Amino acid sequence: MSFQAPRGMRDFYPEDMIWRTWLFDTWTATARRHGFEQYDAPVVEHLDLLTRKAGEEIVDQIYAFEDKSGRQLALRPEVTPSLVRLVAARRTQIVLPAKWFTIAQCFRYERMSKGRKREHFQWNLDIIGAADITTDLEVMATAVDALRALGLSAEDVSLRIGSRKLVAAMLTALGVPDDQQLGVLMVLDKRGKVSDEVLAEMLRDAGIAADLAARIMGIFEVSSLDDAARQVPADSPAVAELRQLFTLAEKAGVASFLAFDIAVVRGLAYYTGIVFEAFDARRQFRAILGGGRYDRLFESLGEPPLPAVGFGFGDVVIREVLEAKGLSPQGGPGVDVCVGVFEAANWPEAMEVASDLRREGFCVDLALGAEGPKSLFKYADRRAARRVVFLAPEELKSGSAVLRDMSTRSQETVALGDVVTAVRRSLAGGIGSA
Numbered sequence: 001m002s003f004q005a006p007r008g009m010r011d012f013y014p015e016d017m018i019w020r021t022w023l024f025d026t027w028t029a030t031a032r033r034h035g036f037e038q039y040d041a042p043v044v045e046h047l048d049l050l051t052r053k054a055g056e057e058i059v060d061q062i063y064a065f066e067d068k069s070g071r072q073l074a075l076r077p078e079v080t081p082s083l084v085r086l087v088a089a090r091r092t093q094i095v096l097p098a099k100w101f102t103i104a105q106c107f108r109y110e111r112m113s114k115g116r117k118r119e120h121f122q123w124n125l126d127i128i129g130a131a132d133i134t135t136d137l138e139v140m141a142t143a144v145d146a147l148r149a150l151g152l153s154a155e156d157v158s159l160r161i162g163s164r165k166l167v168a169a170m171l172t173a174l175g176v177p178d179d180q181q182l183g184v185l186m187v188l189d190k191r192g193k194v195s196d197e198v199l200a201e202m203l204r205d206a207g208i209a210a211d212l213a214a215r216i217m218g219i220f221e222v223s224s225l226d227d228a229a230r231q232v233p234a235d236s237p238a239v240a241e242l243r244q245l246f247t248l249a250e251k252a253g254v255a256s257f258l259a260f261d262i263a264v265v266r267g268l269a270y271y272t273g274i275v276f277e278a279f280d281a282r283r284q285f286r287a288i289l290g291g292g293r294y295d296r297l298f299e300s301l302g303e304p305p306l307p308a309v310g311f312g313f314g315d316v317v318i319r320e321v322l323e324a325k326g327l328s329p330q331g332g333p334g335v336d337v338c339v340g341v342f343e344a345a346n347w348p349e350a351m352e353v354a355s356d357l358r359r360e361g362f363c364v365d366l367a368l369g370a371e372g373p374k375s376l377f378k379y380a381d382r383r384a385a386r387r388v389v390f391l392a393p394e395e396l397k398s399g400s401a402v403l404r405d406m407s408t409r410s411q412e413t414v415a416l417g418d419v420v421t422a423v424r425r426s427l428a429g430g431i432g433s434a
């Protein structure tokens, strides 16, 4: 019997939960600041909703199973198909555009590497039913706001922006037929993960002739939007859209985080327009988040078309990035008061005091098994308790308890009936009351 979690899965010990709760709270508060509503969906999804025939890595990584009635199900590897299902199921009732977010656990049978687990949580934030570029920017501005709220600046991270439409226009200009372009994009997404030689080989496997493959690889030489604009027709809507996006970014106060990057194409088949990924400045880690516009996913699932844009922001890479920068959540949850005794016989009185304090809304822990001053104060320190109320035989004889401030180590004797008032006063002001 192994006591380790299954390979690639994580246990969350209390110290990990401090991180997780802080991150989830930051994501939630950011989404709310930008006017998004929360939704949720089951971890178990219909397998056929998740499978696509575009040669995406994610489809090969699905944890699929059959239930006892023979239904083909899966642990979701991402939330986007479930979001589409939720919206499609209530299409006529949902007011569009819908600005929705969720924090969802996803499962992928990944080859394990830095930043990659077989289970992770993803903050997903999407706008369904709006096609204008302002929508793309609103989604990106929310991502930037979250990065800022986590303590990162434009010197630490950047949101690299590419465009499927632009790369498609460049592929067309190079003579790549429409029906081969998605296959080519899926290969181009592997850049940096495999060598350029392997990439060229993959292009040839996708049916691209060697000389054309070499010219396709030349796309990566493009270093600016102006540079890209020279390679497509002058009236290219893809270029106009990107220019508009960067102008809007200035107004929205997020321009310093944004950078054009032709190499960002994304590995998921459903994107149709602008795509983006956030990376740490030194590119030491994998993508912190990724997303883009997917205007044809509804159609591909047999629904009338509905434009959409959004991103997924995982909990694994961001923790690595923040830890490398020495950033971590400020303090643990701690407790307001730790109630304890010097002798086991005094637990009944201690329970009564704890109960009075809890009724008043204080977070109270009982120092169970830590009787006597030394072990009681050690326990209270470990729990980051701000105050200790203890019951000792001497004080109890006169109907009193002792209130101790754990930061100043000062103590006062308080009548049992006044403990709540004394704790409130003590926590509201004075040294160590922070």
Ligand code: HAM
Binding pocket: 077, 078, 079, 080, 108, 110, 115, 116, 117, 118, 119, 120, 122, 124, 125, 126, 268, 287, 288, 289, 290, 291, 292, 309, 310, 311, 312, 313, 314, 315, 316, 317
């Ligand atoms: P994705 O790029 O596959 O996009 O995942 C988004 C983010 O989830 C990644 O940038 C990364 O932070 C995290 N992530 C993904 N796989 C793993 C893994 N195996 N271990 C740890 N973290 C991981 C999507 O899933 C799209 N559905 C996002 C989206 C929403 N696009 C539009 N709306």
